[in-house]
Amino acid sequence: AQSVTQLDSQVPVFEEAPVELRCNYSSSVSVYLFWYVQYPNQGLQLLLKYLSGSTLVKGINGFEAEFNKSQTSFHLRKPSVHISDTAEYFCAFRGSSNTGKLIFGQGTTLQVKP
Amino acid sequence: GAVVSQHPSRVICKSGTSVKIECRSLDFQATTMFWYRQFPKQSLMLMATSNEGSKATYEQGVEKDKFLINHASLTLSTLTVTSAHPEDSSFYICSARVEGGVSAEAFFGQGTRLTVV
Numbered sequence: 001a002q003s004v005t006q007l008d009s010q011v012p013v014f015e016e017a018p019v020e021l022r023c024n025y026s027s028s029v030s031v032y033l034f035w036y037v038q039y040p041n042q043g044l045q046l047l048l049k050y051l052s053g054s055t056l057v058k059g060i061n062g063f064e065a066e067f068n069k070s071q072t073s074f075h076l077r078k079p080s081v082h083i084s085d086t087a088e089y090f091c092a093f094r095g096s097s098n099t100g101k102l103i104f105g106q107g108t109t110l111q112v113k114p
Numbered sequence: 115g116a117v118v119s120q121h122p123s124r125v126i127c128k129s130g131t132s133v134k135i136e137c138r139s140l141d142f143q144a145t146t147m148f149w150y151r152q153f154p155k156q157s158l159m160l161m162a163t164s165n166e167g168s169k170a171t172y173e174q175g176v177e178k179d180k181f182l183i184n185h186a187s188l189t190l191s192t193l194t195v196t197s198a199h200p201e202d203s204s205f206y207i208c209s210a211r212v213e214g215g216v217s218a219e220a221f222f223g224q225g226t227r228l229t230v231v
């Protein structure tokens with residue numbers, strides 16, 4: 001079965017510290033991988049995506065993620081977080097066929113403290 | 115990026131009434147739109163996939179007669195919650211996919227907070 005696991009439900013971190021939000025997926029087919037951010041009472045905004053090619057992808061707001069096929073992981077990182085990064089983060093993937101639906105992880109709440 | 119507009123952002127309705135939520139792709143045509151439901155502090159649960167000009171495909175456990183989906187044009191899909199009850203209170207989010215290209219990336223609306231009293 002296809003699934004996404006975000007290993008941490010909450011990640012507290014101090015401002016200007018580095019952060020890593022972990023994501024592992026399970027799929028028998030090639031996938032496209034995504035990270036989305038959700039602020040309170042809002043929809044989802046795409047942070048970054050991996051389609052193919054370089055395994056290190058850079059996104060908006062200083063975030064980056066690395067695709068590791070052997071470990072089936074797609075962890076999100078930022079070297080220095082800001083208070084404004086406090087939000088819910090979702091990892092998602094879908095099969096590389098165009099008809100595939102997005103499968104979401106459970107979400108990780110990033111809490112940036114001053 | 116592409117813009118998806120969802121309206122209304124918040125709605126309060128009385129139990130037993132119906133509520134319509136609109137999802138529009140503003141600057142692109144969306145052959146496929148998706149409707150999600152999100153409970154507090156939980157992930158998004160896909161309710162149905164909406165294809166322009168055809169019947170929506172509902173996920174297992176989602177009542178198609180309760181959650182009516184219409185995708186009449188390439189830029190508009192609507193979700194109608196019929197005979198709403200307090201347990202239908204939730205955050206509903208739509209997304210639209212940009213067809214073509216490698217990833218057929220999905221863009222999300224702002225969400226609708228439905229409260230049934």
